[in-house]
Structure formats: structure tokens, C-alpha cells
Amino acid sequence: MLKRPKINASVSPKGSLETLSQREVQQLRETGSGSVYRLFRQCALAILNTGSHSDNAKTILEAYPDFEVKIHQQDRGIRLELINAPADAFVDGEMIASTREMLFSALRDIVYTQSELENKRIDLDSSEGITDYVFHLLRNARTLRTGVEPKMVVCWGGHSISTEEYKYTKKVGHELGLRGLDICTGCGPGVMKGPMKGATISHAKQRNLKGRYLGLTEPGIIAAEAPNPIVNELVILPDIEKRLEAFVRVGHGIIIFPGGAGTAEEFLYLLGILTHPDNQDLPFPVILTGPKSASTYLQQLHDFIGATLGEAAQQRYSMIVNDPAEVARQMHIGIREVERFRRERNDAFHFNWLLKIDESFQHPFEPTHDAMASLNLTREQPLHHLAANLRRAFSGIVAGNVKENGIRLIEEHGPYEIRGEATIMRPLDRLLQAFVEQHRMKLPGGSAYEPCYRVID
Incomplete structure (x- = not known):
């Protein structure tokens, strides 16, 4: 060594x-x-x-x-x-x-x-108790700023992306910063760094000395993806579920860039929440975007959502290819709608209390081999429950790829087995295979990627 x-x-x-x-x-x-x-x-x-x-x-x-x-x-x-x-x-x-x-x-x-x-x-057995716990963690970290108008944009995407995709995230971040918007990411490299780097330049141009670069992570992720140095507010949540809830509670809009299993996990988490009947009329701008070279990836992810969760889920986001300025414009418009909505209902700007998050998205999922094989990946359940279980499948793949405990489990017991209906498993297998072929599972370099999973229908 x-x-x-x-x-x-x-x-x-x-x-x-x-x-x-x-x-x-x-x-x-x-x-x-x-x-x-x-x-x-x-x-x-x-x-x-x-x-x-x-x-x-x-x-x-x-x-x-x-x-x-x-x-x-x-x-x-x-x-x-x-x-x-x-x-x-x-x-x-x-x-x-x-x-x-x-x-x-x-x-x-x-x-x-x-x-x-x-x-x-602390009540971790109820949905309200878990949300209250996340609120207290964020408040203790001084992340929640009362009286500040909505302007926090969450950017999700992969740590293993091409140079062109990384440059695109910087351009989008630059356009967001010109419009006075702040950036929140998972705080690591790749997409988690690019928008922050772009926004630092535009904040400087606009003489914005109070630009926020918020990084939300959890112990299993931070050990594999060290924070990038642009982050000026770091918060470590206790597990992936609390981290994901923190994103959607403090963010006023979300941009999804190209990524791998972790990005798919985040996207499914978000769509599972937004397709819940209680959130039908709640404004929450979501944009799927990337450079022209990533158009195939974006279409593959869009097709996967259509094949598994259907048109109702696809309608909760827009897709913009190779247009950073338009992404920022649409996000800015969407956040103004969020501000109007919250003013009308006297909801806080700094924490989205009105968003309904089902308990199936809040309780920690431990990706053991038995748990992965037992996931309910069938259509005989509400749409948001299917999204929750698909999210857990991707969470297990992330653990097997980069987390210490997940890596050890794969070394000891071999790949996870993911089972379900053919109409769900086949689109899932196609998407995962595309991630492997496009080198989105691991950082470039080193040995070839060995899948930590087997998809079985």
C-alpha cells in the first residue's frame, strides 16, 4: 500500500x-x-x-x-x-x-x-416524531434561518461523472448564483461540488458575501465521499433516511444531474413523496438536466420512471437538456411559486412542514442480504410504497458499492439478490446495466466494476 x-x-x-x-x-x-x-x-x-x-x-x-x-x-x-x-x-x-x-x-x-x-x-416510532427529530438536528446546526426568503436549491447527482458533465453542473450553479440562489448538495465530489463551484463565482460577481453552500451527509456516506472544501455549512445526519428528509425539508427546489445508483435512490425518494395524494397540490420544482452528451442517460432514467411508477410520477418533474440558463430560470420561477404558496398558508420558509412524508420513507433500511431479497417490488401496492421499495433497492446497491459495512457483506456473502415482477425487474436491470456501461457506479480508475447485486424476475 x-x-x-x-x-x-x-x-x-x-x-x-x-x-x-x-x-x-x-x-x-x-x-x-x-x-x-x-x-x-x-x-x-x-x-x-x-x-x-x-x-x-x-x-x-x-x-x-x-x-x-x-x-x-x-x-x-x-x-x-x-x-x-x-x-x-x-x-x-x-x-x-x-x-x-x-x-x-x-x-x-x-x-x-x-x-x-x-x-x-424523542419519538422515532411515529412520522411526526421523526420529522421533529430532523428539525432539532438542523436547528442545532444553525441551518434553519428564520425570515430568509426561499432560495435554497438542492442539487443531486453522481460523484462519478464525466468532465463534460462536471463542467455543465458548474454552469448551472453559476446561473443559479447570478439569480441569488444558494446551493445544497451531499457535499462530496462530482455533482456535489460542481454547482457550488459555479455559484461561488457568480455570488462574487453579484457581491453576494452571504452565499450558502450547505452540505448534508451521513456517516456511511461521508467516509466514502469526503466533503469538498467549498462547503461552508456541514451537517451530518444519523442515517440516509434522516439525510434525505433534511434535503426535502430545507430545499425549495431540486435539480437532478446525471449520476448512478445513489442519484436514482434520491430521485425515487423524492418522487415517492411527491406522488403521495396529500402532496398533489404542493408546489415543489424538480428539474432533470444534463449536457447534450448525457441525453441518453436522462432519457433512460425518464423511461425507467415511466415503466415503473408511470406518467403520474413523470409529471412531477421537467426535463431540460443542455441549457443551464433555462434550468436556472425555471427553478427561480418555481421557487417564487413556493414562496407564494407558503405565504398563503403561513408555512415556514426555512422548513417545509406541509410536505407529507410517509413512514415507509423515514425508517432506516439496513441492506442485509435477506432484506434486499425480501423487498416488495410488485405493483400490488400504492404507488408511493413501490417507490419506497425501489428506493431501498438502490440504497442497498450504494451500500455494496461504497459503504464499509456493505462492502464487507458483499465480500462475505456475495452479491445481493433483488427479486420482483418482470415488468419492474427488466427496466431495473436495463438501467443498472446502463450505469455500469457508462461507468457511473464507481470513480474512474482502479479495477473494473464488479456488480454487488443480481436482478432476478
């Missing part, structure tokens, strides 16, 4: 984290079997690897087996002692400012999540 430069250092927060209690510090200082400590260590290592070209959590963890992070309580706050940390996170011995901010954001979120879970008032 290639030897990587390491460094020992001591860092303190810059007003981004209040003093921790002695109990909270003790939780994080646990070693060996301490799950909270292991979680923070994993997230910290990923953040310190910002800029890494790996999308394999297991590989990153194995590259720094002797990395340690120690938490010290001081009279004036806390201090982190880093041992054998990646040297790329430092310049002349000083940690890069954005890296330090994100490091303490991770500490903040992990400590608060743990303390909230131990609070008996």
Missing part, C-alpha cells in the same frame, strides 16, 4: 462549538468498543481526507490504521489532539480553515445526535 504522509497536531474550534460536558467528552474518549468514538474517528478521518480521489470507505480507513483523535476538555472549551493524521489537511503545520470548521461540525452533530437519542422525549 502507498505510504501516505502523516502529521500530529492540536486544534481548537473557532466559535463553532460550545463547551462539551464532562460526560459528552467521556463518551467520545471511549476506545475499543466505544461506538460514538469510532463514529467520530471515521468521520474525522474522512474530513481530513478532503480532496481524496477514493470512494471506498474501507480503503480510506485501511490507509490510516494508526490514526487517532483525542478530545481534551479545557476551561475555555475543547481541544482535539490528532495523531497520524493526513498531512494534506495542513499547510505549514496549520490546518486548513474549511477543514477545521467541518471537523468541529462533525463533532457537534455526533455529540448532539447521541444526546438527543438518549432524551426520552
Whole structure:
């Protein structure tokens, strides 16, 4: 294995984290079997690897087996002692400012999540309780800004995309920024970075010094996709379901760019929510877009939605090919409609309380081999339930591709088996095969992609 430069250092927060209690510090200082400590260590290592070209959590963890992070309580706050940390996170011995901010954001979120879970008032058995939990996590991270007009655009898409597709996302981000819109992504590379990079330039042109670049992630993802350095607000949600709910609660519109299994998971999650009868009249602009070279991909994804969820789902989004300015114009118009709708109903701008999210989209899905094989992928269920189960299938593929636990399960037991009706399985198999052929499953380079799944009808 290639030897990587390491460094020992001591860092303190810059007003981004209040003093921790002695109990909270003790939780994080646990070693060996301490799950909270292991979680923070994993997230910290990923953040310190910002800029890494790996999308394999297991590989990153194995590259720094002797990395340690120690938490010290001081009279004036806390201090982190880093041992054998990646040297790329430092310049002349000083940690890069954005890296330090994100490091303490991770500490903040992990400590608060743990303390909230131990609070008996948290109700994770009801839909309302889960939404309330997501609200508290975002409020603690100071993500929710009351009184600010709607302007947060969520951008979804792949981390493994072509250079042309990446440049296109920057152009769209630039057009969004010119119109005063902020960007929210999953905070990693590829599509998660491009729109933010484009918006930084247009925000500078418009002398917008308060541009927001919000990154929402979760521990299993951040370990494989380190945050990009443009992110100026990082929030780590406890699992993929809470992360997805955070996206649709804080976002005022969503743009879907080319991607792979993770993008399909997000798209199905969104369409499953928007096709729920209670959300029929709720405005929520959604645009599927990409450069001309991605037109085949966009059509394949559109066809898959039509073949599985039907025309009702297709009507909840528009498709725009190779026109960044038009994407931004339509998104801006759509967000103004969102603002009008919420004013009429006295709904908050900063958190979409009116959006109905069924419990099937909120409870964590653990992609074991049995769980994947048992998914109900038939048409004998409401449309939004089918979307939820298709979302879980893609979630399992993402886990098998890039998450440490998923990779280990595939190594031990072989590929997942995904079963269902032929009219659903065949379009699914065609789409997944297209992802493989277009190299959308993994970052370029390294060994050829080995599917972590088998589709059976």
C-alpha cells in the first residue's frame, strides 16, 4: 500500500462549538468498543481526507490504521489532539480553515445526535416524531434561518461523472448564483461540488458575501465521499433516511444531474413523496438536466420512471437538456411559486412542514442480504410504497458499492439478490446495466466494476 504522509497536531474550534460536558467528552474518549468514538474517528478521518480521489470507505480507513483523535476538555472549551493524521489537511503545520470548521461540525452533530437519542422525549416510532427529530438536528446546526426568503436549491447527482458533465453542473450553479440562489448538495465530489463551484463565482460577481453552500451527509456516506472544501455549512445526519428528509425539508427546489445508483435512490425518494395524494397540490420544482452528451442517460432514467411508477410520477418533474440558463430560470420561477404558496398558508420558509412524508420513507433500511431479497417490488401496492421499495433497492446497491459495512457483506456473502415482477425487474436491470456501461457506479480508475447485486424476475 502507498505510504501516505502523516502529521500530529492540536486544534481548537473557532466559535463553532460550545463547551462539551464532562460526560459528552467521556463518551467520545471511549476506545475499543466505544461506538460514538469510532463514529467520530471515521468521520474525522474522512474530513481530513478532503480532496481524496477514493470512494471506498474501507480503503480510506485501511490507509490510516494508526490514526487517532483525542478530545481534551479545557476551561475555555475543547481541544482535539490528532495523531497520524493526513498531512494534506495542513499547510505549514496549520490546518486548513474549511477543514477545521467541518471537523468541529462533525463533532457537534455526533455529540448532539447521541444526546438527543438518549432524551426520552424523542419519538422515532411515529412520522411526526421523526420529522421533529430532523428539525432539532438542523436547528442545532444553525441551518434553519428564520425570515430568509426561499432560495435554497438542492442539487443531486453522481460523484462519478464525466468532465463534460462536471463542467455543465458548474454552469448551472453559476446561473443559479447570478439569480441569488444558494446551493445544497451531499457535499462530496462530482455533482456535489460542481454547482457550488459555479455559484461561488457568480455570488462574487453579484457581491453576494452571504452565499450558502450547505452540505448534508451521513456517516456511511461521508467516509466514502469526503466533503469538498467549498462547503461552508456541514451537517451530518444519523442515517440516509434522516439525510434525505433534511434535503426535502430545507430545499425549495431540486435539480437532478446525471449520476448512478445513489442519484436514482434520491430521485425515487423524492418522487415517492411527491406522488403521495396529500402532496398533489404542493408546489415543489424538480428539474432533470444534463449536457447534450448525457441525453441518453436522462432519457433512460425518464423511461425507467415511466415503466415503473408511470406518467403520474413523470409529471412531477421537467426535463431540460443542455441549457443551464433555462434550468436556472425555471427553478427561480418555481421557487417564487413556493414562496407564494407558503405565504398563503403561513408555512415556514426555512422548513417545509406541509410536505407529507410517509413512514415507509423515514425508517432506516439496513441492506442485509435477506432484506434486499425480501423487498416488495410488485405493483400490488400504492404507488408511493413501490417507490419506497425501489428506493431501498438502490440504497442497498450504494451500500455494496461504497459503504464499509456493505462492502464487507458483499465480500462475505456475495452479491445481493433483488427479486420482483418482470415488468419492474427488466427496466431495473436495463438501467443498472446502463450505469455500469457508462461507468457511473464507481470513480474512474482502479479495477473494473464488479456488480454487488443480481436482478432476478
